[in-house]
Every structure is written in C-alpha cells, then in structure tokens.
Amino acid sequence: MLSALSYIVLATIRLGTPIAITAMGATISERTGILNIGLEGIMSMGAFLAVLGSYWTGNPWFGVLLAVLVGVVISAVHGFVSIVCGGAQGVSSQALVLLATGFCSVGLQAIFGQKGMSPTVNTIATTEFLRPIPLVGNILADFSPIVYIALILLFVCNFVLFKTPLGLRMCACGEHPRAAETAGINVGAMRFLGVLISGFLGGLAGAFLSVGQMNLFQEGMVAGRGYLAMGAIIMGRWTPTGAFAAAMCFGLFDAVQLYIQIIPNSPIPHEFVQMIPYVASIIVLALTIKGATGPAASGQPYSKISGTR
Amino acid sequence: MREKIIELKGITKIYPGVIANDHISLDIEQGEIHSLAGENGAGKSTLMGILYGLNQPDEGSIYLRGKEVRFHSPKDSIASGLGMVHQHFMLIPKFTVTQNIILGMEVGSRLKIDYPKAEREVRQLSEQYGLGIDPSAKVSELSVTMQQRVEILKILYRKAEILIFDEPTAVLTPQEIDEFCDILMRLRDSGKTIIFISHKLAEVEKISDRVTVIRRGKVVCTKPISEVNQAELARLMVGREVIMGGGERVQVDNSEVLLDLNNLSYKTRQGVQKLHQIDLQLHRGEILGIAGVDGNGQEELENIICGKLHPSEGSLTFKGEDISQMGVKEIKKKGVGVIFEDRHKDGLVLDFSVKENLVLGFQDQRRFLKYGAFLDRKKVDQNAQKLQEDFDIRCGSLDDPAGKLSGGNQQKIIIAREMSANPEMIMAIQPTRGLDMGAISFVQEKLVEARNAGKGVLLFSLELDEILQVSDRIAVLFKGRIVKVLKNEGITKELLGQYMLGVDGEEDIDEAVNR
Numbered sequence: 001m002l003s004a005l006s007y008i009v010l011a012t013i014r015l016g017t018p019i020a021i022t023a024m025g026a027t028i029s030e031r032t033g034i035l036n037i038g039l040e041g042i043m044s045m046g047a048f049l050a051v052l053g054s055y056w057t058g059n060p061w062f063g064v065l066l067a068v069l070v071g072v073v074i075s076a077v078h079g080f081v082s083i084v085c086g087g088a089q090g091v092s093s094q095a096l097v098l099l100a101t102g103f104c105s106v107g108l109q110a111i112f113g114q115k116g117m118s119p120t121v122n123t124i125a126t127t128e129f130l131r132p133i134p135l136v137g138n139i140l141a142d143f144s145p146i147v148y149i150a151l152i153l154l155f156v157c158n159f160v161l162f163k164t165p166l167g168l169r170m171c172a173c174g175e176h177p178r179a180a181e182t183a184g185i186n187v188g189a190m191r192f193l194g195v196l197i198s199g200f201l202g203g204l205a206g207a208f209l210s211v212g213q214m215n216l217f218q219e220g221m222v223a224g225r226g227y228l229a230m231g232a233i234i235m236g237r238w239t240p241t242g243a244f245a246a247a248m249c250f251g252l253f254d255a256v257q258l259y260i261q262i263i264p265n266s267p268i269p270h271e272f273v274q275m276i277p278y279v280a281s282i283i284v285l286a287l288t289i290k291g292a293t294g295p296a297a298s299g300q301p302y303s304k305i306s307g308t309r
Numbered sequence: 310m311r312e313k314i315i316e317l318k319g320i321t322k323i324y325p326g327v328i329a330n331d332h333i334s335l336d337i338e339q340g341e342i343h344s345l346a347g348e349n350g351a352g353k354s355t356l357m358g359i360l361y362g363l364n365q366p367d368e369g370s371i372y373l374r375g376k377e378v379r380f381h382s383p384k385d386s387i388a389s390g391l392g393m394v395h396q397h398f399m400l401i402p403k404f405t406v407t408q409n410i411i412l413g414m415e416v417g418s419r420l421k422i423d424y425p426k427a428e429r430e431v432r433q434l435s436e437q438y439g440l441g442i443d444p445s446a447k448v449s450e451l452s453v454t455m456q457q458r459v460e461i462l463k464i465l466y467r468k469a470e471i472l473i474f475d476e477p478t479a480v481l482t483p484q485e486i487d488e489f490c491d492i493l494m495r496l497r498d499s500g501k502t503i504i505f506i507s508h509k510l511a512e513v514e515k516i517s518d519r520v521t522v523i524r525r526g527k528v529v530c531t532k533p534i535s536e537v538n539q540a541e542l543a544r545l546m547v548g549r550e551v552i553m554g555g556g557e558r559v560q561v562d563n564s565e566v567l568l569d570l571n572n573l574s575y576k577t578r579q580g581v582q583k584l585h586q587i588d589l590q591l592h593r594g595e596i597l598g599i600a601g602v603d604g605n606g607q608e609e610l611e612n613i614i615c616g617k618l619h620p621s622e623g624s625l626t627f628k629g630e631d632i633s634q635m636g637v638k639e640i641k642k643k644g645v646g647v648i649f650e651d652r653h654k655d656g657l658v659l660d661f662s663v664k665e666n667l668v669l670g671f672q673d674q675r676r677f678l679k680y681g682a683f684l685d686r687k688k689v690d691q692n693a694q695k696l697q698e699d700f701d702i703r704c705g706s707l708d709d710p711a712g713k714l715s716g717g718n719q720q721k722i723i724i725a726r727e728m729s730a731n732p733e734m735i736m737a738i739q740p741t742r743g744l745d746m747g748a749i750s751f752v753q754e755k756l757v758e759a760r761n762a763g764k765g766v767l768l769f770s771l772e773l774d775e776i777l778q779v780s781d782r783i784a785v786l787f788k789g790r791i792v793k794v795l796k797n798e799g800i801t802k803e804l805l806g807q808y809m810l811g812v813d814g815e816e817d818i819d820e821a822v823n824r
Contacts, residue, residue: 165415165422172401172412179399183413184384296402 008255016251018205019225021150023232023243024157025201032194033174035089035299038096039202040226045070046206048104051217054121060211071203072196079195083188086301118217144212157240174295177302235288253277311338320369326705329355331526342503344513347523348745349715353506357473361393362386392464393473402449407431410463454485473504490516508745510539547747554778555757561594567734567765573623575609583609584789596766598780606789615647616640646732650739656723659712664693666711667726700725717748734765773802787811
C-alpha cells in the first residue's frame with residue numbers, strides 16, 4: 001500500500017510540474033492582459049529544441065537554454081501581433097500551436113531524418129548533488145533539477161506579482177489599461193514582458209517533458225498539457241500559487257491513471273483509464289469555475305488612442 | 310490681481326468635420342475655482358484634454374506661470390503639477406485604495422513596495438483634506454462618492470497644484486453634490502487652483518470664483534460669478550433664451566382615445582403583484598405625463614405597453630385593437646414609437662454608425678430595401694441626411710459610431726428614428742435624462758410638436774419639473790396603482806409630490822379595495 005502511495009505522490013510531482021511551470025507563466029501573461037492559448041505550441045517547441053540542443057552539444061542544459069529562447073521568440077510573435085498590431089489574441093496565440101506542430105514534424109525529418117520521434121539524447125533526469133542527504137536523498141535525487149527550479153519560480157512569480165512595483169504595474173495593465181496609462185505606465189511594454197515570461201516558462205516546461213523526464217522528443221508528447229495549464233490558471237484564480245496547486249491536482253489525476261494501468265490483470269480497458277485525467281479535469285473545472293473572474297481587461301487589445309474596446 | 314497660473318492662448322483643435330476648439334484663450338488665476346460652463350459637445354473636455362497633455366492642439370500655446378509649456382502626455386503635465394479627475398474614473402476595482410493611489414510612483418525600493426509606509430502617507434493625506442478614506446479598502450467596495458475621493462487623493466498624492474475636474478457631479482446625487490462642493494472649497498482654501506467643468510449651473514454659481522462660458526468651441530465670455538446669474542449663464546451657454554416646456558401648444562381635437570388600459574394588472578412569475586387594476590386612457594393630441602417615485606411600477610407598465618411583457622389581467626387596446634399579447638415588433642408596426650430610457654442599452658447600438666442606428670428596427674421596411682430583400686445603401690444614406698437636417702444631429706460624419714456622439718446627439722438619433730416612422734403614439738421614457746439644457750428643450754419641443762400634430766404622447770419622467778412643464782394631463786403612479794389623474798392646471802410641485810408619496814390618494818385606494 002505504501003508503495004502505491006509513494007508511487008502516486010512521486011508521479012504527481014513529475015506529471016504536475018510541466019503544467020505548473022506553464023500555468024505560472026501564463027498567469028503572469030494574463031495578469032498583464034494578454035491571453036495565451038498557444039501554450040501547447042510553446043511547450044512542443046521547447047521540448048523539441050531541448051532535445052536538439054542536447055543532441056548537438058551533448059549537454060542537456062544547452063537544450064534547456066535553447067528551449068526557453070525559442071519560447072521567448074515565438075511568444076514575441078504573439079506579442080507583436082496582439083500588442084503592437086492590436087490583433088485578436090485568441091487567433092494569434094492559437095496560430096502558435098499550428099506553427100509548432102508543423103515545425104516539429106518537419107524538424108524531425110530534416111534534422112534526424114526520422115518520423116514520429118527523435119533519437120535518444122543526454123538528459124537531466126536526476127539531481128545527483130542531493131543524493132548524499134540522509135534518508136530522503138535517494139528520493140530527492142530522482143527528480144529532475146527542473147522540479148526544484150519550478151519551486152523557486154513559484155516563489156519568484158509570487159513575489160514579483162504581489163510585492164514589487166513591477167508586479168503592481170503589470171496587474172494594472174490587465175485590469176484597466178487606460179488607468180495604468182494615465183498613471184504613466186507603458187502598457188505595451190508591460191504586456192510584452194508578460195507574454196515573454198509566459199514564453200520563457202512554457203519553453204522550460206517543454207524542456208522538462210523531453211530532457212527532464214524522458215530522453216527523446218516524440219510528436220504529440222505534450223498531449224494537451226498546454227490546455228490543462230489554461231484550466232489550471234482559471235482554477236488557481238489567476239495566482240501563481242493557485243495555478244501551481246491546480247496543476248499538481250491535474251498531475252495527480254494523471255498519476256492515478258498511470259498507476260491503474262500498471263495494475264496487472266485490470267478489468268478496465270486501458271482506453272477508459274487514459275481518459276481519467278481529462279474527464280476529471282473537466283469535472284473539477286466545472287465545479288470550481290463558478291465565480292472565477294480573471295483580470296478585467298484580459299484578452300482586450302489596447303491602444304493609446306481608443307483605449308480598450 | 311492674483312497671479313495668472315495658466316494662460317491658454319489661441320488654442321485650436323480640429324477633428325475631421327468638427328472644430329472642437331476655435332482659438333480659445335483663457336487664463337486661470339492662482340487659488341481660484343474657475344468653472345468652464347458649456348453644453349455637451351461645446352469643447353470643454355477637448356480643451357482640458359489639451360491642457361492635460363492627452364491631446365495635442367493644432368494651434369495655440371499654453372503658458373504655465375508665465376512660461377510656455379508643451380505637454381506631450383499626461384506624464385509631462387503631472388510633473389508640472391497638474392492633476393485631472395476624469396469623468397469616468399481611472400481606478401482599478403480589484404486594487405486597494407493605496408494600490409490605486411501609488412500605482413506608477415510606488416514607495417519603497419524597486420524590488421519591494423513598502424505598503425505600511427504607503428498606507429500611512431495615504432491616510433495622512435486623506436485626513437489633511439478631510440476625505441475620510443480607508444487606505445486598505447478595496448475600491449470595488451466603495452461608493453461612487455468615495456471612489457471620486459480616491460481619484461482626488463490620487464492627484465493630490467502626485468503633488469498637483471492645479472486640479473481639473475471633468476463633469477465631476479454627473480454621477481452624484483444632490484446631497485453628495487453638496488459634500489463634493491465643500492471638498493472643492495476646502496481644497497481651494499488650502500491654496501489649490503481648481504478648474505471645474507460642468508453644465509449644471511446651480512453648482513457653478515455656488516462654488517466658482519469666475520466662470521468661462523464656451524459655446525460651439527468658442528469662448529463666449531469670462532466673468533466673475535458675482536456678475537452673472539443662472540438665467541444669464543443659461544442664455545450664454547445655449548446662445549438663445551431657453552424656454553422649457555416645449556413651446557406653443559395648439560388646440561387639437563383630442564376626443565379619440567388612442568391607447569386604452571382597462572383594469573390592467575400584472576403579476577411577476579414569482580407572484581409579486583406589480584400593477585393593480587390600471588385604468589388609463591391616452592387621447593390623440595395630448596401629452597399624458599406619468600409621475601411617480603422610481604420603482605412604483607413604471608418599468609412594468611412601460612414594458613407591457615411596448616410588448617416586452619404581457620398583462621396578467623385586464624385589457625390593453627390601441628385604436629380599438631387588442632395589443633396585450635403582441636410582441637415588440639408588432640406593436641411598433643401598429644404605430645407606437647418608443648424612446649427608451651437607457652440610450653446605450655435599449656436605444657442604440659453604439660458600435661454601429663449614426664446612419665445605421667437611424668434605421669434600426671425599421672431595417673426590414675420597404676422604404677430601405679432594394680428588390681424587397683437587400684438593404685439599399687442609398688436610401689439609408691438619404692434617410693440619414695434628411696433626419697440629420699431635421700433633427701440637427703451634430704456629428705463629424707454619419708459614418709461615425711453612435712457611441713462617439715454626445716448624449717444629446719445620441720438622444721436625437723433615437724427621437725429622429727422613432728419619429729421618422731410617423732407613429733401615432735409615442736411613449737417617451739425619461740427622454741431628457743442626463744442631457745444639457747439645450748438638448749432638453751429640444752426634446753421637449755419635439756414631444757409638443759408631435760402632440761400638436763395630433764399624436765398621443767405618453768411621458769414617463771421622474772423629474773417633476775418636466776412633468777409639469779410638458780404634460781396636458783398627469784397620472785400619478787403609486788405602488789402599482791394609478792392614484793390620481795389630473796388636468797395640468799394650477800398644480801404645484803408640492804401637491805404632485807404628495808400624491809406621489811401616496812398622501813391624499815390613499816382614500817381612493819381604500820375605496821377601490823373596498824369596492
């Protein structure tokens with residue numbers, strides 16, 4: 001019984017972390033008023049580029065660097081369209097998903113000459129320097145360093161958003177950009193910063209999927225986690241802590257599903273079991289979505305001349 | 310004479326099709342309350358936007374304490390000691406008072422906001438000017454008056470010496486206005502200079518030291534307030550003698566009953582009786598005013614007549630035909646025009662152009678169609694041009710969205726549209742709410758014009774003055790009953806006020822119940 005519990009706890013952390021990282025970034029982006037429904041795409045790009053970096057240099061950390069860079073670059077495209085040009089945010093960010101899907105499958109062919117998945121590469125699946133700690137050392141070391149980075153990021157995101165002048169200004173842009181403008185704040189710059197942060201963290205989460213957890217890139221490996229992250233934002237009421245907790249909740253469903261699958265001679269068809277995380281997410285969201293109101297001006301383009309609208 | 314703190318010289322601002330400011334020159338003295346009076350759309354707000362750096366003038370210059378300045382954005386003007394309280398508050402509801410006030414110039418280090426210190430500063434400022442604001446309250450939990458005070462605090466916090474208020478009293482109740490005026494006077498007494506934009510003359514007279522009247526983008530005059538009275542200001546603002554009441558009434562044959570409500574009652578789905586046995590007749594060639602304190606059944610009565618609701622009991626006929634079960638569109642077709650209370654919600658589609666709004670609701674009528682199926686742009690344009698002339702709708706272009714127009718001009722669109730269908734009866738619900746004097750007298754004239762043409766006008770209004778000025782007969786609605794129907798001859802406001810509170814009418818109710 002204990003082994004079942006520990007299996008599920010450990011798996012929850014592993015499975016929840018990428019959703020949590022992405023959701024925290026997107027929370028910040030939405031707080032500044034920019035909706036980013038292209039998280040799925042940013043994560044796939046991150047996952048692909050991380051493998052590529054590791055493949056080229058043999059150093060998975062270089063892959064992580066590439067992953068966050070590509071996250072920033074493609075979310076800058078979204079920022080340009082939605083902030084500078086005032087385009088529809090939903091459309092522009094959804095385009096990132098299409099871009100990523102195409103880019104990754106073409107990239108697999110062009111670079112590795114393979115369909116569907118990449119060759120295996122060096123990974124950062126463990127945190128060896130924690131192993132000497134007595135009692136729990138072996139357990140702690142079995143997590144990727146990115147898990148610990150996520151915990152640090154949780155603290156940083158909370159602090160930036162709620163304690164610093166920068167965070168106050170960013171939130172103001174998502175609530176009432178015209179008021180922010182009259183207070184002398186550069187709304188466009190704040191919003192751009194929000195989108196780039198979202199891209200950065202989305203890329204990092206993608207890297208975790210490929211080099212932090214597995215050792216290769218596989219088409220479709222993000223498997224809807226980008227969309228789950230969006231649910232986590234709502235469930236977490238647009239706070240980094242809330243989003244983190246919600247993501248872990250989704251991670252738990254996934255862990256339970258995995259555990260049931262490995263029970264020998266299970267009578268339930270595995271297709272049903274695989275539905276668990278998604279169905280559970282829908283139910284939990286439906287139960288918790290009531291009364292959730294996001295930043296008032298989220299998703300609304302803003303121009304100095306005509307304001308929102 | 311006191312020092313001139315601001316001088317505007319020859320400010321001109323031209324928007325496509327409209328000269329908003331036409332060589333406006335004006336000076337503001339240190340430590341005075343200077344009112345800018347003018348009708349909606351006269352150019353007051355544009356002028357203040359230019360002074361505050363929101364807009365750039367096409368011509369002219371601004372002098373601050375004798376030195377020429379140019380404000381490229383509010384940032385510049387704030388740095389020079391200006392502050393503006395906007396008509397629509399620039400507050401973030403989810404933030405606390407303190408967060409709203411310090412936004413953009415936070416206290417503490419770059420890394421961490423020192424909230425305790427910020428709250429102390431805000432509290433101290435609030436006490437200094439007697440504003441009574443709790444710095445830790447959330448703005449969304451504050452009343453409108455308090456929110457306005459937060460706005461004032463916001464600019465005081467930014468060390469403003471010159472305070473601009475853009476129509477600050479539009480959102481306040483009469484009692485709140487008195488308190489607000491006290492605050493302004495306290496601010497002046499502590500040495501601040503105040504520019505006060507308003508078209509409400511009572512307040513202008515009460516608090517100003519000097520007043521500048523602006524009409525159609527030009528300065529009419531600047532005078533010490535002691536030298537003018539309200540009536541004169543009104544004349545200067547509108548440009549002619551303002552007569553309320555809609556002008557000349559001709560004798561018309563009013564024997565025919567148009568709308569007939571007989572023993573009409575209405576109960577909500579929850580079983581609340583909103584209207585009790587209403588008997589009311591509207592004749593041709595009369596204006597029937599419905600007086601009453603808000604919430605005494607007006608809304609239900611309006612909705613039943615226009616077809617949004619159906620009566621639970623009793624009959625409702627128009628020209629002898631039963632319309633009690635008809636929908637909005639059918640009733641409209643029968644010849645009932647409605648001027649709705651909420652221009653933005655019910656009357657207009659704000660994002661649509663003026664000319665589109667001028668055909669709304671009639672867009673499927675033959676007169677706007679080509680081949681009986683497609684909108685005929687030419688006819689829509691012609692219709693718009695004609696109505697614009699007849700009803701003096703002032704806008705840059707007929708293609709502008711209706712939301713860009715002033716309230717008075719928006720109301721003109723609705724009236725023009727409803728009248729253009731040549732209805733036999735008009736139901737006007739608070740048709741002059743939020744309008745300035747020129748626009749009010751225009752609306753009233755149009756209603757009387759319709760009456761003189763032999764139409765029936767049913768006027769719902771919460772303003773007793775308006776009811777008394779315009780109506781031929783007055784019906785008083787109290788707790789869902791018509792408690793009195795009077796000829797509008799020799800009735801005083803006080804008497805009408807009593808009826809509206811149920812006094813004296815009570816006997817009739819008792820009788821009705823006992824019967």
